[in-house]
Amino acid sequence: xxxxxxxxxxxxxxxxxxxxxxxxxxxxxxxxxxxxxxxxxxxxxxxxxxxxxxxxxxxxxxxxxxxxxxxxxxxxxxxxxxxxxxxxxxxxxxxxxxxxxxxxxxxxxxxxxxxxxxxxxxxxxxxxxxxxxxxxxxxxxxxxxxxxxxxxxxxxxxxxxxxxxxxxxxxxxxxxxxxxxxxxxxxxxxxxxxxxxxxxxxxxxxxxxxxxxxxxxxxxxxxxxxxxxxxxxxxxxxxxxxxxxxxxxxxxxxxxxxxxxxxxxxxxxxxxxxxxxxxxxxxxxxxxxxxxxxxxx
Amino acid sequence: xxxxxxxxxxxxxxxxxxxxxxxxxxxxxxxxxxxxxxxxxxxxxxxxxxxxxxxxxxxxxxxxxxxxxxxxxxxxxxxxxxxxxxxxxxxxxxxxxxxxxxxxxxxxxxxxxxxxxxxxxxxxxxxxxxxxxxxxxxxxxxxxxxxxxxxxxxxxxxxxxxxxxxxxxxxxxxxxxxxxxxxxxxxxxxxxxxxxxxxxxxxxxxxxxxxxxxxxxxxxxxxxxxxxxxxxxxxxxxxxxxxxxxxxxxxxxxxxxxxxxxxxxxxxxxxxxxxxxxxxxxxxxxxxxxx
Numbered sequence: 279x280x281x282x283x284x285x286x287x288x289x290x291x292x293x294x295x296x297x298x299x300x301x302x303x304x305x306x307x308x309x310x311x312x313x314x315x316x317x318x319x320x321x322x323x324x325x326x327x328x329x330x331x332x333x334x335x336x337x338x339x340x341x342x343x344x345x346x347x348x349x350x351x352x353x354x355x356x357x358x359x360x361x362x363x364x365x366x367x368x369x370x371x372x373x374x375x376x377x378x379x380x381x382x383x384x385x386x387x388x389x390x391x392x393x394x395x396x397x398x399x400x401x402x403x404x405x406x407x408x409x410x411x412x413x414x415x416x417x418x419x420x421x422x423x424x425x426x427x428x429x430x431x432x433x434x435x436x437x438x439x440x441x442x443x444x445x446x447x448x449x450x451x452x453x454x455x456x457x458x459x460x461x462x463x464x465x466x467x468x469x470x471x472x473x474x475x476x477x478x479x480x481x482x483x484x485x486x487x488x489x490x491x492x493x494x495x496x497x498x499x500x501x502x503x504x505x506x507x508x509x510x511x512x513x514x515x516x517x518x519x520x521x522x523x524x525x526x527x528x529x530x531x532x533x534x535x536x537x538x539x540x541x542x543x544x545x546x547x548x549x550x551x552x553x554x555x556x557x558x559x560x561x562x563x564x565x566x567x568x569x570x571x572x573x574x575x
Numbered sequence: 576x577x578x579x580x581x582x583x584x585x586x587x588x589x590x591x592x593x594x595x596x597x598x599x600x601x602x603x604x605x606x607x608x609x610x611x612x613x614x615x616x617x618x619x620x621x622x623x624x625x626x627x628x629x630x631x632x633x634x635x636x637x638x639x640x641x642x643x644x645x646x647x648x649x650x651x652x653x654x655x656x657x658x659x660x661x662x663x664x665x666x667x668x669x670x671x672x673x674x675x676x677x678x679x680x681x682x683x684x685x686x687x688x689x690x691x692x693x694x695x696x697x698x699x700x701x702x703x704x705x706x707x708x709x710x711x712x713x714x715x716x717x718x719x720x721x722x723x724x725x726x727x728x729x730x731x732x733x734x735x736x737x738x739x740x741x742x743x744x745x746x747x748x749x750x751x752x753x754x755x756x757x758x759x760x761x762x763x764x765x766x767x768x769x770x771x772x773x774x775x776x777x778x779x780x781x782x783x784x785x786x787x788x789x790x791x792x793x794x795x796x797x798x799x800x801x802x803x804x805x806x807x808x809x810x811x812x813x814x815x816x817x818x819x820x821x822x823x824x825x826x827x828x829x830x831x832x833x834x835x836x837x838x839x840x841x842x843x844x845x846x847x848x849x850x851x852x853x854x855x856x857x858x859x860x861x862x863x864x865x866x
Contacts, residue, residue, distance in 0.1 A: 306666055310680045313743065316695040317683075323698065336699065336709040388588050396585035404593050406856070411600040413852045415800055417824045417841040419603040421610065421834060425619075445599045448592050477584045506688035508803035509821075513829065523690045527807055530694050539698055546694040550687050557686035561679060564686065565747055 324348060324544035331539055347540035351548055355541050357528035358517065364545050366518075367525035371505055374436050374521055378443035379500045385444070386451020386496060387489065391481050393452065394459035395467050405456065412449035419446075420513050427514060434516030442514060443504050450503075451496050454567070458492040459485065491563070498560055499567035502553050522549045604845065611838035619834055628839035638840065641818040644730050645847070648819065649798035651734045652741075656794055657787070659738065660745025665775060667746070668753045678750070681743035689740065693807025696736040697723065726816035729809050733801070733817055736808055741797060745790050752786035753779060788855065795851050799844060820844045 319336060324347050326340040334341070353363040393405050423442060424433070432438030462485070470480045511521040520528075526549045530542045557564050611628050613620045632638050663681060667674055684692060699705045700723040707720040722728035756779050764774050802821035809817040811826070818826075820840055828837035 302666060302669060302671075306671065306677055309663060310677055313680050313684060313739070316692075316699060316739065319699055320695050331704065335712050336705055385592060389592050392585045392589045398586060401589070404589060404596075407601070408592070408596050410852075410856060411596050413796065413848060413856070414600060414604065415821070415841070415844040415848050417821055417837075418607050418845045419599065420824075420841070421619075421828055421837060422603040422606040423599070424828075445595055448595070452592065476581060477588075502686060506690075508688065508690050508806070509825075512806075513825075523688050523803070526688075526694065527690050530697070530807065531810060539704070542694060543698065546691045550691045553686045553688070554683065557683055558679075561682075565682065568685065568744060569748060569751060 320543045320547055324351075324540050324547060326540055328536070328538060328540060347538070347544040348548075350538070350541045351529070351544035355529045355538075355545060356532055357520075357525045358532060360517070364522060364525055364529070364548050367520055367522045368548065370436060370519060371522040374439050374443070375501055375504045378440045378447065378504050379497055381440070382444045382447035382451050382500055383493065383496050385448050386453075387455045387486070387493070388481070389448065389452040390455025390457075390459050391485055393456045395462070395464065395485075396477070405452070408449045408452055411446070412453065416446065416509055420509075424513065434514065434519055436519050439510060439514055439519070439521070442510050443507070446510075447500055447503065451500065454492055454496045454499070455489070458489070462488065494560065494563045495567045498556055498563050501556060502564070502567075505553050607838045607841055607845075610834060611842045613835060615834040615838070617832040617834070628835040629843075632836060632839050632843070635836075637815045637818060638820075638823055640815050641820050641823040641840075642843070644817060644819050645799065647730055648733055648737070648801070649795065651731070652737045652798050653791060653794045655734065655738050656742045656745050657790055659742040660790065661749050661780075663742070663746040664749035664753055667750055678743075678747065681746055683743070684740045685744045687740065689801075689803035690807045692736055692740045693804045696732065696739070697808050700732050700735075723809065724813055726813045729813060729817045733805055733808060737797070737801065737804055740804075741794065745794070748786055748790050748793075749783070752783040756782055792852065792855050796848065799848055799851075820847075 315337075322338070322340055323331060323336075325343045325345070326334065327342065327344050327346070330341060351364055353365050354361055355363045357367070389408075393401050427433045427435075427438045427442075430438070432441060466484060467480055470484060475483070505521075506523065507521065508523045508527070511524045512527075515521065515524060526545050529545050609621065609623075610619050612623050612625060614622070614624050614627060667677060671677065700720070702708070702719075702721040702724060705720075707718060710718040710720070723732045760778060761774060764778060769777075800821060801819055802825065805811055805817055805819055805822050811818045811822045820843060824837050824840040824844065827833045827840060
């Protein structure tokens with residue numbers, strides 16, 4: 279912290295520049311506080327007793343730390359008539375996200391491989407059509423999808439939700455892999471073909487081993503999307519199969535009994551932990567997915 | 576025979592996804608468009624009746640509020656998030672020492688579910704125990720900040736929470752853009768003694784036009800799709816004051832049992848997205864194919 283004026287192109291060390299530098303750092307710190315404040319408030323509120331919340335201040339640290347709210351949020355809070363906490367819904371989300379992420383990533387990898395390296399007439403049109411599918415407001419497919427799931431006997435089930443997430447995820451996953459594979463020289467495929475390798479062999483032995491970074495980006499992107507999804511979850515689930523975001527909303531907006539703010543906050547943090555965890559430990563890939571998904575698509 | 580099969584294999588691999596997109600995206604849009612032209616209520620009917628649903632939609636005060644809110648919310652959200660994102664990116668571009676850590680802090684809200692964001696802000700903005708009570712506790716007895724329960728101001732709380740969630744992402748986009756500007760030009764300008772603010776306003780920012788467009792598209796898209804945040808933060812209330820087209824559509828589809836209204840409101844959302852995204856996608860794909 280001693281060398282605040284550190285810079286690659288050292289500014290002329292005038293006093294005015296130093297002051298400006300300080301102002302800059304103070305502003306940056308204030309913004310950091312602004313972004314951190316809600317998280318801070320959530321954590322401290324979740325560790326307070328209801329009594330302390332009513333009498334104390336929003337931004338005060340807890341006088342007495344208690345984990346009761348966390349216990350209630352995990353295994354006792356009411357989502358409507360049931361009072362089992364978030365626990366079953368957390369596992370619902372896991373059961374939903376794991377197959378949906380795996381399937382949509384695999385399909386996206388194969389699609390991207392075809393579109394980038396096995397061009398045929400119409401492949402670009404197909405790609406454009408898929409790309410546009412990423413942008414539709416999902417409201418426009420909710421009604422027919424609800425009917426279709428009903429006809430298929432998947433209404434209100436986790437496999438039904440997996441199906442929906444895979445279908446509407448492949449646009450993005452295809453985009454990710456296509457943009458990654460397009461930079462691999464076509465000569466590679468040609469040479470492999472000369473050596474007698476077939477379509478799947480080339481994918482399996484040449485492309486997949488090169489794909490680790492884009493697989494990580496895609497898995498993180500899909501996981502974040504699916505874990506945080508609410509619209510599909512609330513539209514296509516029923517009591518017992520709801521994902522965690524729907525259960526969280528039910529806990530927070532249930533009108534029965536005393537409003538337990540500490541439980542609400544603990545529940546919100548529990549719902550946020552998996553994606554926050556991914557962000558903290560693989561932030562680089564998370565950001566790459568965000569920018570790839572927006573700049574290129 | 577095997578050679579033929581080998582040649583068809585790429586098409587066969589892509590075919591299921593292609594069919595899925597045709598049916599579940601385009602076919603479903605077609606279904607919704609069709610039903611929006613019928614008198615469907617609780618169950619879909621397929622007899623076309625013209626634009627009755629759209630007439631009803633535009634005559635509905637609730638839709639009027641929802642559609643108006645989309646513009647109030649959308650414009651404020653996009654403008655504030657872009658300005659804030661740009662300012663943060665420029666500040667972070669000054670060879671800041673702990674840039675990585677600061678960036679991580681600014682961007683983490685993007686990893687959260689909108690439901691989590693809504694829950695957190697609902698608590699912070701709650702007049703009885705949140706910011707209002709805290710500031711009053713500091714001795715400012717007349718301080719009032721009850722936007723979240725005030726029908727005239729509740730929509731602005733959605734803006735506050737949405738900006739908090741997305742501005743860090745805009746910052747990341749702009750920062751990447753700032754970094755991609757040719758160093759040589761900037762150095763040349765510095766040698767010529769051009770002040771930093773002029774370098775930004777006349778050289779760097781104009782060269783980032785494509786990034787502004789991308790950021791705009793992403794934010795506009797987020798604004799139109801906003802659903803979870805409203806549900807978690809205000810539930811569309813007080814009254815219908817924070818309804819957006821997305822919540823209107825959901826209410827019609829799943830609690831009012833009015834499929835016709837749900838379909839027609841979804842089609843309007845689609846049309847809004849269309850007018851924003853299609854020109855962009857078209858220019859992107861053209862640029863890609865021609866260069």
